[in-house]
Amino acid sequence: MATDVPSALAVEQVHGQRRLPGEMGIWIFVFGDLAVFTLFFVLVAQANVQQNEVFQQSRRMLDFGHGLSNTLLLLTGSWLVALSVEKLRHGRGKQAARGLLLAILCGAGFVINKMVEWSDKIGAGITPATNDFFMLFFVFCAIHLFHVVIGLACLLIMRAKCTRPIGVADLRFIESGAIFWHLVDLLWILLFCLFYLI
């Protein structure tokens, strides 16, 4: 049975001023994923220093517009998800569902953009076998893209939950899904910087 979410949150706030958003499990996953990606980032930075000329030339072959637009799409998606969670906490399920739909469109835009970018590259004969830069670029972006697809599935479930009365457990699930989506955004910010900018 659905409980009054704002009241339940108020009780939690009384017991402790600082509240853990989402479930503990999602935070364990977040820090585990961050540890793995930290290794990836170190690998890219080291390869950049060791093969600087190859990296500079390869970077010029990337379409900067694709990288920038994908960053803006994920940042906007994250913002919409954050606003939706706030709306939901204040009992505005319909507005939250609308915000999540827009965030899903941002995520879908990212996937389409990535597919177009990769098609262009492969069409021009650039593959992971071209050099170390493109090997790291394709592999790490593919791992990230897998995160985006999982995140989109979470957003779809979150949106479905918003359209009916929700309880505290549902809110916890939605908060956890939101945290995962922000992780996807956070990881892309660094991949964009390492592959397209520096």
Add this chain to the structure above:
Amino acid sequence: MQTMRATIVNSTTAMWLVLIVATLISGWIGEGGMDRRASSVVLAMAFFKVWIVGIQFMELRSAPRLLCSIFSAWAFATCGALILILLG
């Protein structure tokens, strides 16, 4: 209550605007090619954006202090390590 809600929405939106502007500035600096020092500045800006995403969007600002501290320490340490690698 209305004021509190407006503050929450506004701070989230304000941080989104900061993230968008920082992205455009990094893109403008990075598009033309950079030396190692400029690369370090752009990398530091990226980690600043990451920190905002964590603190504001992931709501670590109101989470237990330990979680918030671990995240901030990770961002600071990883940023420092990558800059050290880049600067050689």
